[in-house]
Amino acid sequence: MSESQKYRGFDFIGDVHGCAKTLEALLEKLDYRKINGVYTHKHRQAIYVGDIVDRGPRIREALHIVRDMVEHGGARIVMGNHEYNALGYCTRARPGSAHTYLREHTPRHERLIRETLDQFANYGHEWNEFLEWFMTLPLLIDDQSFRVVHACWDHELISQFLEHHPDGLITExxxxxxxxxxxxxxxxxxxxxxxxxxxxxxxMSIRSSDGFVRTAFRTKFWKAEPETYGDVVFQPDALPDEVAERRLSERERRMLLFYGLEEPPLFVGHYWLQGAPRPIRPNIACLDYSAVKYGKLVAYRLEAGDRKLTADNFVWVDVMREAGGAAGR
Structure with a gap:
């Protein structure tokens, strides 16, 4: 029996970013209950899309919740860019490198990981264990009935990667x-x-809402027959009108990926969406609704065998600023 055949359904959970109290509220709303300290569901499995660490107020607690669930079989998880960033920031470069660490300790990189390092300041041994655990997180899940990756499904790259890493794991x-x-x-x-x-x-460059100056914009990997930059932009920060209206060249169109409607349902995080959760397409759902910025922590409930995603199957917890962190974050 495969992993998926053990369960009647799956609950895909978006970027947690240290919002442990919100995660507990969401799991309880999804009918997961603590048994011997670990959240469990009799008939369902949780699947996290990555980015458990950084930014939030209870990163250590969130990591313990998720890792305990994974180790007891009640959940699976793929690596997010923030887990990858943490590995790079804390891993020394090999002799002969021009750098001390794999991810340079620049002010911007330090700012992104500072909350995590501060919250583990008195738990150095635990942090090292979590770094080791990050190396056991696959980059993707390719199931018969669904797929999971943190940001983007690239058929060619994934096929090449799995030829040498069939378990989906990276090595040192x-x-x-x-x-x-x-x-x-x-x-x-x-x-x-x-x-x-x-x-x-x-x-041209644009300044994002978090103050970072960008010379590129994130693009959709599912848009059929796009005509303009505005057709493919996929980020919280809008493009200037004159850029959004610019027509794509043939070369730019060829650069775009395409995830077809006939493909299995795909679940991603990463993109800081806002508003009422809904599918991006009938077979694509983004689950990152900016929980750590007082948005929503979002899950999607997929029943075994479902191929078409609907807005009715999203479940979420609103994160209220006035909650003071107890019920919200």
């Missing part, structure tokens, strides 16, 4: 190789964990 050598941006390992980690992007025209 792969982690080190991924720091070379134009390497195969670098392409895999960037595409699957961060998504696709397109350069802004004419050397």
């Amino acid at each position: 050598d792969f982690l080190h190789a991924s720091t070379v941006r134009d390497s195969f390992a670098g392409h895999v980690m960037d595409r699957l964990l961060r998504g696709t992007d397109m350069k802004l025209p004419d050397g």
Whole structure:
């Protein structure tokens, strides 16, 4: 019996980012109950799309909840870009490298991981164990009835990756190789964990809502027959009107990926959506609704054998600022 055949259904859960109290509220809303300290469901399995760490107020607690569920078989998880970033930030480069760590300790990188490191300041041994656990997280789940990846499903890259890593796991050598941006390992980690992007025209840059200056914008990997930049943009920060109306060249169209309607349901996180949760397409759902920014922590309930996603199957907990963190984050 396969992993999926054990369960009547699955609950895909979006980016937690240290919102442990919200996660507990969501699991309880989904009818998971603590048994010997571990959240469990009699007939269902939770599947996390990654990004448990960083930004939130209870990162350590969130990691314990998720890892306990995974280790007891009540959940599965794929690696998010924040788990990957943590591995790089905390892993020393090999002798002869121009860097001390795989992910440079720049002010921006330090800012992204600071909450995590601060909350583990008195639990160094635990943090090292979690870093070891991150190396056991697959980059993707390709099931007969659904697929999961943190940011983007790229058929060609995934096929090549699985030829050498059939379990979906990276190795220490792969982690080190991924720091070379134009390497195969670098392409895999960037595409699957961060998504696709397109350069802004004419050397233009835009400032995102978090203050970061960007020279490229994230793109959809499912849009059929797009005509303009606005047809493919997929990020919280809108493009300037003159850029959104710019027509795509044939070369730019060829660069875009396409996840077809005939493919199995795909679940991703990563993209900081807002508003009422709903499918992106009948077979694609993004589950990141900005929980750590007082949005929603979102799950999708998939019944065994379902192929078409509907808005009715989303379940969420609103994160209220006035909750003071207890019920909200």
